[in-house]
Amino acid sequence: MKLKLKAKDKPTDHPYLAKEGGKGRGMVDLGNGSEVLYIPRFISYEESWEYLDYLNKHIPWTRPTIRVFGRSCVQPRDTCYVANAGLPELAYSGYQPRVYSWDEFPPLREILDRVHKALPGSCFNSLLLNRYKGGDDCVGWHSDDEKLYGPTPEIASISFGCERDFLLKKKPSKISQAKRFEGEPPSKRLKKTSHSNQHSFTLKHGSLLLMRGYTQRDWLHSVPKRAKVETARINLTFRHVL
Template structure:
């Protein structure tokens, strides 16, 4: 398993600003993960957590998985800029709220853009994990509306949860399809070198870049000790 390399965050001109450090993980073949454990200060992150927990119109929708209807194992909400294509996943189309509906979300978006110069996120999927049995299964955010090499920024609040990455079957350069379409999302056993784990801390930022969605799967599994609430904001760019 590859080890993260911690370096000083070059995008932060103020060294006293939360002592931000960026950890970079090169997954190979143009895929990269960045992780900033102290993206937001501890107290600031709790203020955002309380606002999100109390003011976001959370819903737990019915989705379709392998042809069967089931209750999604986490709460969700969707925010997007005007004029974007509708988001549809697992047979569910969430209502798209405006950024103006929840002003603190724009403050978090501005902080993400400042930390990631050149990024231009225009949509946000919020998820709330209310305990150890809430989770997200193995998947890749490789829908066509995100483009061929999407950048996805994930900000976490509350309970620490484990975030796993696992290489897709047949994702080596020799086996990729020449047209760049996503590979099958089926999961099979892989070597340890093709698996990585992060503990996403309160106030942290994790970024998946390059071909991570094409070549890798990720998940937040059930964990018996994760008995408190976690809120996660996943910023994306819809093309």
């Protein structure tokens, strides 16, 4: 499968990346060296449907059993892992996925090349794919702060299919929270914690969201359940393993 990139769809020409080294419209400064870039139409609408169809039919999806808080459960989404040869093995929640080669899925290499062109200086060498079949499929609050990604990882996320909410919230500082709540009744503590720093994005069909800087150190993210969602979403998260 070869999907040709039309001149008007070149990511390097996108207005979100055209000014101030990518800090124009679409960039969210989270503070303290953390930032998020969101491009709603990174890949054209028509091409995005072609990619979605290919990914549904040709990726060897699996829904593994993982361990969460000491208990075994089935992961609430399908997954697949693609990476360069010779990298350190990926493992999370007691699960170690099989590693597939880029050569097995040429369209994934095409998308990787497009991401590299859009984000000068990026050098992604691994890809974790997730498929959310419906509203019950989700991923809970977490950060991708594994040591194999280094202290300031860039993670580029491309979405195809059904729109889903992507949430970010600031990790609490135990020391600052203790000082903040000292001597206050529980009712006031609850009121203050409900106003923590949070951001929400609606990840559209063909969109790209980039997290970089200290986002994984200082922030958590999630894709929550949504009762009214009935169609599938496929998410590609490109990462650089050290």
